[in-house]
Amino acid sequence: MEALINRLEALLAENSIFTLQTLSYYGEGLSTTVQLVFISLLIGLVAAVPLAIGRGSKRRFIKWPIFAYTYVFRGTPLLIQLYLIYYGVVFVDGIQETWLWVLLKEPFVPALVAFTLNTAAYTTEIFHGAIKATPKGEIEAARAYGMSPALTLRRIVLPSAFRRALPAYGNEVIFMLHASAIASVVTIMDLTGAARFVYARFYAPFDAFLFVAAIYLCLTFAILYLFRYLEKKLLAHLQPMT
Amino acid sequence: MTRLMPSNTMKKVLSLSILSLAVAATSAQARDYDEIRIGVDVPYEPMEYRTPDGELTGFDIDLGNALCAEIGIQCEWVVQGWDGIIPGLMARKYDAIMSSMTINDERREQVLFSEPYFTPPSAWFAPATSELEETTEASLEDLTIGVQRGTLQDNYVTDMYGDVADVNRYATADDMVLDMEAERLDILFLDYPVGKATLLDSNNRNYKVIGDMITEPKAYFGDGFGIAFRQRDEALAEKFNDALESLEEDGTYDEIHQRYFGEE
Amino acid sequence: MLDLHGYGPRLLEGAGVTITLALLALALAIVLGLITASAKMSRSWLAHRIATFYTTVIRGVPDLVLMMLLFFGGQIGVNVITDFLYYEFDIDIFININAFVAGVVTIGLIFGAYMGETFRGAFMAVDQGQVEAGKAYGMSDALVFRRIRFPLMMRHALPGLSNNWMVLLKTTALVSVIGLSDMVRVAAEASKATREPFVFMMTVAVIYLLIASVSEWIFARLQKRYNIGYGEAD
Numbered sequence: 056m057e058a059l060i061n062r063l064e065a066l067l068a069e070n071s072i073f074t075l076q077t078l079s080y081y082g083e084g085l086s087t088t089v090q091l092v093f094i095s096l097l098i099g100l101v102a103a104v105p106l107a108i109g110r111g112s113k114r115r116f117i118k119w120p121i122f123a124y125t126y127v128f129r130g131t132p133l134l135i136q137l138y139l140i141y142y143g144v145v146f147v148d149g150i151q152e153t154w155l156w157v158l159l160k161e162p163f164v165p166a167l168v169a170f171t172l173n174t175a176a177y178t179t180e181i182f183h184g185a186i187k188a189t190p191k192g193e194i195e196a197a198r199a200y201g202m203s204p205a206l207t208l209r210r211i212v213l214p215s216a217f218r219r220a221l222p223a224y225g226n227e228v229i230f231m232l233h234a235s236a237i238a239s240v241v242t243i244m245d246l247t248g249a250a251r252f253v254y255a256r257f258y259a260p261f262d263a264f265l266f267v268a269a270i271y272l273c274l275t276f277a278i279l280y281l282f283r284y285l286e287k288k289l290l291a292h293l294q295p296m297t
Numbered sequence: 298m299t300r301l302m303p304s305n306t307m308k309k310v311l312s313l314s315i316l317s318l319a320v321a322a323t324s325a326q327a328r329d330y331d332e333i334r335i336g337v338d339v340p341y342e343p344m345e346y347r348t349p350d351g352e353l354t355g356f357d358i359d360l361g362n363a364l365c366a367e368i369g370i371q372c373e374w375v376v377q378g379w380d381g382i383i384p385g386l387m388a389r390k391y392d393a394i395m396s397s398m399t400i401n402d403e404r405r406e407q408v409l410f411s412e413p414y415f416t417p418p419s420a421w422f423a424p425a426t427s428e429l430e431e432t433t434e435a436s437l438e439d440l441t442i443g444v445q446r447g448t449l450q451d452n453y454v455t456d457m458y459g460d461v462a463d464v465n466r467y468a469t470a471d472d473m474v475l476d477m478e479a480e481r482l483d484i485l486f487l488d489y490p491v492g493k494a495t496l497l498d499s500n501n502r503n504y505k506v507i508g509d510m511i512t513e514p515k516a517y518f519g520d521g522f523g524i525a526f527r528q529r530d531e532a533l534a535e536k537f538n539d540a541l542e543s544l545e546e547d548g549t550y551d552e553i554h555q556r557y558f559g560e561e
Numbered sequence: 562m563l564d565l566h567g568y569g570p571r572l573l574e575g576a577g578v579t580i581t582l583a584l585l586a587l588a589l590a591i592v593l594g595l596i597t598a599s600a601k602m603s604r605s606w607l608a609h610r611i612a613t614f615y616t617t618v619i620r621g622v623p624d625l626v627l628m629m630l631l632f633f634g635g636q637i638g639v640n641v642i643t644d645f646l647y648y649e650f651d652i653d654i655f656i657n658i659n660a661f662v663a664g665v666v667t668i669g670l671i672f673g674a675y676m677g678e679t680f681r682g683a684f685m686a687v688d689q690g691q692v693e694a695g696k697a698y699g700m701s702d703a704l705v706f707r708r709i710r711f712p713l714m715m716r717h718a719l720p721g722l723s724n725n726w727m728v729l730l731k732t733t734a735l736v737s738v739i740g741l742s743d744m745v746r747v748a749a750e751a752s753k754a755t756r757e758p759f760v761f762m763m764t765v766a767v768i769y770l771l772i773a774s775v776s777e778w779i780f781a782r783l784q785k786r787y788n789i790g791y792g793e794a795d
Contacts, residue, residue, distance in 0.1 A: 255446045
């Protein structure tokens with residue numbers, strides 16, 4: 056390990072921008088970006104399942120609020136949602152005195168809330184579409200077996216909807232990764248934040264932004280291949296026989 | 298009729314996009330400087346900011362206009378975000394920068410500076426309730442410090458305290474003040490006159506200065522504010538230096554100084 | 562009542578900037594998308610490779626990073642050329658990559674890549690029989706494109722186009738970060754000055770939803786027009 060660091064340092068001694076210190080900014084930025092994106096996707100995914108089921112409900116008082124939520128969050132820029140939550144919470148009277156402030160004080164949590172609400176809205180619509188596309192025959196078959204509606208949902212509808220939703224959800228994951236770049240606007244030192252810092256310090260836009268673009272590109276490819284692998288495994292039964 | 302629609306729209310769309318590219322390229326700049334454009338980043342009260350109806354004002358603006366009048370040229374102000382302000386000068390978006398820019402060696406490599414026209418210290422600002430008495434590595438540990446991205450204050454804080462404290466970097470000074478009011482920041486570090494105007498004077502909440510005014514080390518804090526020019530525009534810089542000298546002699550400088558900083 | 566503290570006119574101006582920017586970027590994206598789609602369908606190995614490289618890279622990097630690269634970096638790149646002209650030939654031109662141009666070009670570039678995919682799929686869905694029929698009538702290739710391929714392709718491309726436009730519209734908000742006074746930036750400034758973020762951010766959100774609803778209506782009308790002759794059979 057020691058030797059590795061020494062060799063890296065020797066390599067970096069050649070240039071003035073990518074020192075060990077600035078690289079550590081990128082490193083921390085990478086970890087922040089991954090945390091932000093991963094946690095918000097995870098919570099968003101869990102929340103989207105009941106929301107998607109409710110979105111397809113026949114009861115208006117369940118269906119309409121969910122529709123309104125997804126309509127607003129999908130119809131407006133994430134940046135506005137972020138501003139609203141980051142600057143908005145401050146003006147809730149007395150928030151600074153509550154325990155919540157410990158969380159909301161850091162820019163990370165407001166950003167996480169905004170990202171989660173946003174991805175949950177998109178994911179809800181993706182799942183809703185996938186559930187709607189369930190072949191009637193599958194449901195009828197389940198009924199014929201005497202399954203209750205709840206059991207049909209759990210055993211038949213949801214598993215097949217998840218598989219159908221996989222490609223669209225893969226796009227959503229990539230979309231969130233890219234959208235997370237705006238976290239730097241509210242002082243979070245994510246990958247883009249690190250690049251902006253390096254740019255402002257050294258007036259070196261190409262070095263700062265091309266480097267970070269390459270990292271994002273690698274992350275995008277990693278997600279792409281992960282989903283391709285998942286599709287291959289989970290959707291194998293849908294592939295034409297050869 | 299219906300059939301022709303798409304190709305007509307396409308033509309319009311095409312000509313619009315060509316138009317937009319043509320707008321991007323403007324040519325022919327006067328070389329003898331009957332009129333020059335000056336880049337400035339707002340708001341940075343009291344140095345440069347806007348009145349509610351959008352008018353530019355502040356110490357730099359008034360002094361800059363007085364300098365232009367003295368030289369006898371037309372001046373136009375161009376607003377530009379701080380992190381693009383030096384590249385903008387290089388790109389000839391404007392011919393000078395007068396925007397509370399501290400003269401230091403790092404920047405001297407990029408631009409040509411006038412003589413310093415103002416030398417403010419930097420200072421630490423915290424809520425009046427803060428128990429901080431001095432700023433050391435130990436006392437700042439785990440606190441959140443606010444700075445404006447890419448400023449000498451950013452460089453200083455990052456190098457001195459970046460390892461022990463959280464540094465939040467902002468695009469503009471007012472973003473920073475807002476987060477200070479929201480209690481997201483424990484302390485912030487900026488040019489003293491700006492902190493005085495935005496936090497001490499015009500705020501119903503109470504803030505105070507922690508510790509001494511800071512002007513050292515010179516490697517960070519440089520030699521005061523200067524007007525920046527492109528390296529090759531030595532003649533222009535010379536004109537501004539001469540004008541600055543005459544304004545200092547005839548009392549105009551003091552009058553403008555009085556207007557924004559009062560008695561000190 | 563809604564009190565905008567005198568920021569109303571500036572917000573409206575900002576909305577104008579947002580819409581102009583979005584429309585210009587859309588125009589650029591459509592042009593790039595058509596070029597990319599033709600390149601991807603062409604037999605030229607090189608054109609295919611370039612188009613694939615373009616769509617892959619653009620879709621792999623965040624919009625904001627591309628925008629900053631172009632806004633901050635593009636200027637320096639352009640300066641190298643103009644400085645060369647200045648010192649070598651004493652030609653003093655300056656090309657200004659301002660936030661508006663950077664915004665239009667970046668958003669156009671990004672959505673050109675997405676449009677490319679949309680158009681490619683749509684062109685491939687065009688019934689070859691109709692193209693053959695046009696040729697049999699003695700139409701030139703250009704005429705076949707204008708009268709047959711393009712209108713037929715649009716029927717398939719419109720849903721994707723509409724989708725891309727909705728995303729593009731929201732992406733314009735990012736130009737506020739590089740300093741352009743679009744409606745998001747005006748709203749952000751106003752929220753900070755008046756300390757009333759809810760009022761201004763909500764107003765802008767409603768304007769976005771309005772623009773989106775109007776666009777939806779327009780696209781529905783267009784879809785109807787391009788679907789002429791299909792409705793009954795489906």
